Amino acid sequence: MSEKIHAKKGGFTLPAQAGLDEVVLDLAKRWGADAFRDSDGTVLSESITELGYDIYSTLCLIRADQEWNNEHPEDNQQKYLFSTPQTAREAVMEIDILERYSKEQYRIDEINDAATYWEVVNRTTGAIVPVSDWDYADGIVTVRNCEKWNVYSVNFLVYQIWETTSMYNHITNDWGDAPHQSGIDPRKAETREHIAKFLDKWLETHPNTDWVRFTSMAYQFPIITNPKRETLYQDWYGYLDCMSAQALDEFEEKKGYRLRPNDLIDDGYFNSTDRVPTRAYLDWIEFTHEFMVGWARDCVKQVHDAGKKAILFYCDHWIGTEPYKPAFQEIGYDGIIGPCINGREVRRVADVPGDLVKELRFYPYFFEVDLLNEPTFKEGGDPVRDCKKYWMWIRRAMLRKLVHRIGYGGYLDLAIKYPDFIKYLEYQTREYYAICEHTGFTPVQNAPFKVGILNAWGRDRSWGFDQSWPLGGITESLSGQPFDIEWISFDDIRGGVPEEFGVILNFGLAGTSWSGGENWTDPRVVSSIREFVDNGGGFLGLLDPTAHENGGAFYQLWDVLGVQKEYGLSNDTKKVLPTDISEGHFLAEDLASTDPKLGKHVQTIYPCIESTQIVAKDDEGSVTIATNDFGKGRGVYLAGFELGAEQNRLLQRAIWYAAGREEDMKKTWFSSNIETEIAGYPETGKYIVINSSNEPQTTTITDGQGNTKTVELDANASQWFDFAGNKI
Amino acid sequence: MSEKIHAKKGGFTLPAQAGLDEVVLDLAKRWGADAFRDSDGTVLSESITELGYDIYSTLCLIRADQEWNNEHPEDNQQKYLFSTPQTAREAVMEIDILERYSKEQYRIDEINDAATYWEVVNRTTGAIVPVSDWDYADGIVTVRNCEKWNVYSVNFLVYQIWETTSMYNHITNDWGDAPHQSGIDPRKAETREHIAKFLDKWLETHPNTDWVRFTSMAYQFPIITNPKRETLYQDWYGYLDCMSAQALDEFEEKKGYRLRPNDLIDDGYFNSTDRVPTRAYLDWIEFTHEFMVGWARDCVKQVHDAGKKAILFYCDHWIGTEPYKPAFQEIGYDGIIGPCINGREVRRVADVPGDLVKELRFYPYFFEVDLLNEPTFKEGGDPVRDCKKYWMWIRRAMLRKLVHRIGYGGYLDLAIKYPDFIKYLEYQTREYYAICEHTGFTPVQNAPFKVGILNAWGRDRSWGFDQSWPLGGITESLSGQPFDIEWISFDDIRGGVPEEFGVILNFGLAGTSWSGGENWTDPRVVSSIREFVDNGGGFLGLLDPTAHENGGAFYQLWDVLGVQKEYGLSNDTKKVLPTDISEGHFLAEDLASTDPKLGKHVQTIYPCIESTQIVAKDDEGSVTIATNDFGKGRGVYLAGFELGAEQNRLLQRAIWYAAGREEDMKKTWFSSNIETEIAGYPETGKYIVINSSNEPQTTTITDGQGNTKTVELDANASQWFDFAGNKI
Known part of the structure; x- marks a missing residue:
């Protein structure tokens, strides 16, 4: 393993980009970076990877070899969709099953037997229509003997022909004619074997890579798109994209019962995380998790065998890895990275159990627009305003649970057009390093329950x-x-x-x-x-x-x-x-x-x-x-x-x-002004007072011994003290 | 039957009062009254009943003979109540079952066997506690073998010792030491026989009475009161007060299954009319209705045999008579009277099927306060304002479905202190009689569906x-x-x-x-x-x-x-x-x-x-x-x-x-100004335009032939026209 790896000290990962070597080096100094990364759409030049910094290389195995994916359409990733619920006006009804979905994103599964893997449901009565009463051909399911005025829907399998992250990045960045990448399913034996070989080769051909940044493993959280490229459904926790005919058969073997398509379709609710989970859905999660633990463990072993570290991007294709489940620890990741826009997202990563390097990839992402399609690094955008706002939310959460590293992602050439942003990040990183230094990653003193x-x-x-x-x-x-x-x-x-x-x-x-x-x-x-x-x-x-x-x-x-x-x-x-x-x-x-x-x-x-x-x-x-x-x-x-x-x-x-x-409440670690907060760290003997508002604030704080003191803070500012009350 | 009875012509019933003969006569002229009535708390002197007007006499059979009621506590009316849901903190719990209820209103039934007619329910699990696990004594149910932290409630029978209307009138009018009247249950054979005799005697002793105004028959809609005399529950349609141990046994015999106390208690919802009715509750309504049809028919026959007419007050103890059920017609009432404050209440009476005299008793009732306890005929009240407001709502509904009579109730000596009110009623009655005259009770022309x-x-x-x-x-x-x-x-x-x-x-x-x-x-x-x-x-x-x-x-x-x-x-x-x-x-x-x-x-x-x-x-x-x-x-x-x-x-x-x-919509019978409405009566060849607002209005009306015309109306005014468009 590379000697230069220095995680868990308060590091910063900089999204570098070929051709910007000098800028990268300058920013690395300003922001205190100790690692460079690539992003989807960017590459690091050899000149950058040899500068002595930790090198993170993103790797998405399931779409890394598009040639293989194209040659194995039967191993492309699958999912269940349901057709637009349709009211029967006659005894025979034709249903255009893909009508509400993006045909760029999905292709109807014509490989596996529809009669076995699909179902036509009378949504009015809940009854499954007998297979003898329907046929599929050319995108259309024809249902016979319909109960007039009842509502029918088909739960059917598709192949996802445009992988979700590829689709998002492609559309967001207007990549025009660039090919639509697909994702492959490592549950398929031949594909799994191929990926393993591919990974070994990749590791061999990336000698400068210190960290393999898996983005992520196999299965994306669902983002289902309609023909207008609008999002129809999105659930960060959804277990929809880990489906295949084979998985269904294996599930039956393992769990002793067969899932109905509607166990996944959930009457159209898709088992949204807002739904009280059914036993079947929990079993499905566990079944997928078991597979992913096994496969991810193998991948991580290959990375380790190559003398590198493996870090999981806790987003995109994270489904099945489940960082909060005990078996996650068996995978052997060295670290976990989460996208982070607010305090909740700090905690989602920081609270993950286990001895892992924890890193946050902050927003704004260096794209022209954000996830809500609002301008960021383009006309009309204000990345400093955004960043400052997010930092106010993030900072206070970090005082409760700190992570070892922070960083950004995307196109550096976009970000460097905004000197104020470059400057604000100097401030932000400085404040972050101070938290690392003064807390020493030791626990904050919270309420005694x-x-x-x-x-x-x-x-x-x-x-x-x-x-x-x-x-x-x-x-x-x-x-x-x-x-x-x-x-x-x-x-x-x-x-x-x-x-x-x-x-x-x-x-x-x-x-x-x-x-x-x-x-x-x-x-x-x-x-x-x-x-x-x-x-x-x-x-x-x-x-x-x-x-x-x-x-x-x-x-x-x-x-x-x-x-x-x-x-x-x-x-x-x-x-x-x-x-x-x-x-x-x-x-x-x-x-x-x-x-x-x-x-x-x-x-x-x-x-x-x-x-x-x-x-x-x-x-x-x-x-x-x-x-x-x-x-x-x-x-x-x-x-x-x-x-x-x-x-x-x-x-x-x-x-x-x-x-x-x-x-x-007021006896220790209390700050009287509601715009301010205080956090004390007994093991380092230091405390911090923060002002999360956009106005200067004065507050009376009570320290861990019950002593009070007036503190004045500029807008958005923070101030460290030692336990004797001296400013640091 | 008295020759003077002249219903179905647009009559007015005046609440007369002994000692006010001259006033009564004067008002009868001003308001066009053709009938006098008494009210709970007032009597008509012989001098009034002999003036040649129709005489309505209120009669509430179930509380008419308090002596009998007092001598037959076992025949007093009953109902199911539930004890305050109580969380078990120990295996043994004492429940003060009447705690949340008025002890003036209810007495626990210690006559019928508690083990047979009551139940203790674990509301957390829905289970019925075995009879062996509880006892009743002195107002307290002691439950043993409680599941700790589960919630229990007792469904128990009470006698209603203070009849609801008596209680309301007594409290509202501060009747002080006046006795609390109880209600008796005509389902009990001996009581039923007694009532029949009582009624015959009453009919004999009321030679001047033309109309027996039943107020009403047996069972009040529920108004359940707490120890502070606050209303805990009220449902104008509720079938709670028609309960008795005997009724339960008879129900079983008739319907083939036994009701559980919780079929009436309904987990505490008391089968509110807002609840989707259960089969059991509908059966209970039907069972009660069957009884009431039989008994009311007998009473009406006695009235008819005495040469008088019987009219039902469709309020108070109306439960079981169900004017919209077909069997209601078998009772043989000559008329039905409903209290009426708005258009909805007009229609509730006016839409009742059958060849009945339909009468509305308007608000404000001649009491010092209204049903919301706001002042009416006392300081702070403004009966003209109230009456005008109600009339605006009532008038427009009457144009769709008219009734044969209107009237008021209560204490005339209160109303006559308000000369403006007396005057407003002259206007109101005039407008009502005009509707009667110009429509001739013929149908309005509505939309053709x-x-x-x-x-x-x-x-x-x-x-x-x-x-x-x-x-x-x-x-x-x-x-x-x-x-x-x-x-x-x-x-x-x-x-x-x-x-x-x-x-x-x-x-x-x-x-x-x-x-x-x-x-x-x-x-x-x-x-x-x-x-x-x-x-x-x-x-x-x-x-x-x-x-x-x-x-x-x-x-x-x-x-x-x-x-x-x-x-x-x-x-x-x-x-x-x-x-x-x-x-x-x-x-x-x-x-x-x-x-x-x-x-x-x-x-x-x-x-x-x-x-x-x-x-x-x-x-x-x-x-x-x-x-x-x-x-x-x-x-x-x-x-x-x-x-x-x-x-x-x-x-x-x-x-x-x-x-x-x-x-x-606009082709016929349309009025362009939304504050105004129009109604046309082809059989009489007349139409009316009304202004329900408090401002003068101008509108363009379209008549039944599609002719348009501008009409100006004072605030709250109406104008009749013939089909040629001439003002009447």
Whole structure:
């Protein structure tokens, strides 16, 4: 292995580009880079790779050898799609199954037997149409003996002929006539063997590469496109693109039952991560994961055998690697890289278990437009504005969980047209290196209890929820809060809430995986939480917590939360408990009004027991913030959330209060001004105060010993201190 | 029978009062009264009853003989209540079952066997606790072997010791030490026999009575009160107060199965009319109705045998009589009287089938406060303002379906303190008599197709839905629209939509009886509607029409409506169809903006097929009005509704448009100014133009022959014309 590799020290990966050697060297100094990388569409010249810096080389094995892919159409990647649901007007109906999808992206699978692998579903009744009642030819499924006025849809297999990342990069950068790359499926024996040989050869022919940057392994998260190249469906966690006829057969062999196409199509919901996962879908994830662990382990071994390191890009084709599942550690990656625009995305990478180099690839990506198609490095764009905004979100999360490296990607020749951006990155990297240096990657001092985020996915989808992108809400706020946070599933608590937790959070809309849906009808779940709170624990619900109609209640833990939701079934039941605001409530101390902005909040919430304390309500009288004592513990309810200093503090207060430790909040590591935050590192004896606002701020901070001090900070600035209070 | 009875001519019933003979006579002249009535709390002196006017005497048989009631506590009326749901903290739990209820109103049933008639329910699991695990004593149910942290509730029988109307009148009028009257159950043989004797005697002793005004028969709609005398539950249609241990046993005998207490308690929802009714509840209604038809028929026969007429007050204890069920006609009432504050309440009475005298008792009732406890005939009240407001709503509905009589109730001595009110009633009665005279009770000319309002109740709950009281919404607007309207149930259309309908409406929140809930998963239901629309029919959905998650769709008739609702499960599915407003849409012609006020409307509505035309959307881009062509017919969607001239016209347009007859709207009987309306009566050759606004209005009307004419109307005024266009 190359001696020059110096990870885990606070490094920076610079996207270099052939022909820009001098610029690259200059920027490397300004930004403190210790590694160069290529990107999709750029190459590094030999002159660059020999400069003595770590060299990252991106490698996407499944599209690396297009010749092979073209010669093996039967091994191209597959997926299930469903035809536009179509209402039967006659007994015989023709369905143009690919009509709603991009024909650039997909080709109907005419290789595998349709009768075996497809199904025609009567969506009105849920019945599967007998195979004898339909045929496929030339893109059309003809269904006979239709029930008139029922809705039918075909679940069918396609080959993906234009690989998703290739398609995105191609379209975004206007690559014109450049070929459309396809992706190949390593589950196929011959292809797998070919990839292994290809990789060995690649490793041989890349002597200057230190890190093989897998971007990523085999299966892309789904981005399904329509004929107008508009995205029809996108789920960063979706297990759709790992399908094949062979995989289906192997699944049956391994799991003992056969998946129906609709187990993947999910009535058209595609098992979105917002859906409470079915047993079949969880099995499918596990089945894919098992395969990927095996195959990725082999690839990593080849890399290691070649004296190089392997690092996973935790995006694009990451499906199946599942960094939060235990078997991920068996793969043997040396590191993991995540794209990162906000604090939630910091934590999604930083919280991954294992002894890995963790790196973040920041936004803006050096493309002309961003993921929302807004201009960045072209006219109308303002990359400094974007970068500064993202850094304010990222920095506070990094103070809670730090990563070893940061970097950027894309076309350097675009970025260097923006000198202000070059300059801002000098500031950003300096601030990042200071965090690395002063924390020494040692733990921050958080509240003395754990906070669990409870949903149907648990640890596997840690930091996976947010209401919007790039600006997040609840999870974005939590990413920089002074709490140790773990994402837990209902399975984790059915036998009781583990002792280390002080507060359990549950948030999301009713019926979603995040709120939990039917899980709330499991007596073990509600009993565990009630017992936990009764013993002094805290339960904080946001939006529609514990929501599922059962036994005359919609919010199942109404007795803990103190509130209930009226959604039309009980308007005849009068809501007689008063909704007077509890004066001087701890949660309200930093709120400017009794109707704070909580985004698109849940409505028609009313107190349902006498002990409920109302902290805030909206202009129609619907409760937006409430608390309730339950035994020795407390329930807290928030009807919504939006990102902001006032709301951050509210959430912080809500958690301390739920834990019954509100008196401890200000005792140590507290900053009075809600635009500012503080983080202390006992092992290095240093602390930092940050101002995430665009205005100068003055704050009174309390350090780890309870000493107070006034700190003044410029807009967006930070200041380090030693434990004696001296500026560093 | 008295010769003086002159119903069906446009009469007025005056609430007289002993001691006010001269006033009564004077008012009778001013208001054109032809009948006097007493009220709960007032009596008519002999001098009044002998004045030659029709005499209405209120009679509430179940509380008429308190002595009997007191001597027969076991025959007092009963109901099921549930104890406050209580979370088990130990294996043994004591439940104070009456804790949440008024002890003035209820006494726990200690006569019938608790083990037989009660049940303790684990609301968390839905399980019934074995009788061996609980006991009752002294108001407390002790439950043993509780599952800790599960929620329990007891469904138990009580006697209602303070009859609901007596309680309301007593409290509202501060009757102090006056005795609390109870109600007796005519289902008990001995009591029934006693009542029959009592009635005969009463008839004998009321020689001047022409009309026995039953107020009403046996069973009150439920108003459940808490210890603070606050209403906990109220459902004008609820079948709760017709319960008894005997009824339960008889039900089993008659229907072949036994009701569980929870069949009535309904997990605490009490089978609110907003709930999709269960089979058990419908059976219970039918069972009660069968009994009531039999008993009421006997009572009416006694009345008729005494040479008097019987009229039903369609309120208070009306439960079981069910005017819209066919067997109601067997009872033999001569008339029906409904309380009436708005157009919806006009139609609820006016649309009742059968050859009955139909009468409306208007608001304000002559009490010091109204049903919302706001002052009316006391300081702070303004009875003229109230009356005028109600009359504007009532008048337009009467032009569609007229009733034979109107009147008031309560204490005349309160009303006469308000000379302006006395005067306003002169105006109101004059306007009412004009309607009677010029229409001659002949049909108004409506659109040449029927409109069906589809829900889980159908005809039995005609005009039963509204969002609020007294100011209504959708149904209030419909009550005065130029359409023949029928309320229909899913059973009415499972075999196909009957031919006479041009448009089917479905409105209500998801999961309610009004929207229909699970009925929408019946393939017969969706197929019927699709076939109907495909053949040229119209389907108009408001709020959450056709809503029930099934087969990947929430609004089941998305293909007809053209829109779908996003409620959290498919955010990963991108909504790619544009929401551009369709310029110049027929529905929008009288709208002031593309975001009209539609009350608390349903949100996150998006177009789901290409043919959808967007008429309006809210400030977040959610579609609020859309239309869609489906075969030869059309779907129309409105996300909400609130009462107003603009919205009335919108609804009118929506129906004409859905019917595919928008070109006919203005051809006849059309008034251009949205604050005004027109109604024509071909059989009498007259028409009326009304101004329901508080400002003078000018409008261009089109008569039945298509002739146009400018009409000017003072604020709130009306003007009659003959078909030649001459003012009358």
